[in-house]
Amino acid sequence: MYVVGSAFTEFIADVALCPMEAVKIHVQTRPGFARGLSDGLPKFIKVEGSLGLYKELVPLWGH
Numbered sequence: 001m002y003v004v005g006s007a008f009t010e011f012i013a014d015v016a017l018c019p020m021e022a023v024k025i026h027v028q029t030r031p032g033f034a035r036g037l038s039d040g041l042p043k044f045i046k047v048e049g050s051l052g053l054y055k056e057l058v059p060l061w062g063h
Contacts, residue, residue: 014060019053 023040026033034040044052 014057015054018057018060022048022053022056 019041020037023034023037023044026044027036027040034043048055
């Protein structure tokens with residue numbers, strides 16, 4: 001029971017946090033991209049598309 005609960009919690013956390021992490025990485029590594037999440041998220045979606053927010057899920061789950 002604990003293993004299933006832990007796996008489900010990890011899945012939900014990854015799906016919720018992955019978009020924020022993707023935008024954060026762009027903000028930190030690309031000078032002038034955006035000042036934070038609020039203005040970076042629309043710019044990120046415009047450049048990468050909404051599916052681009054979840055590109056890191058497979059590598060995250062593979063480690």
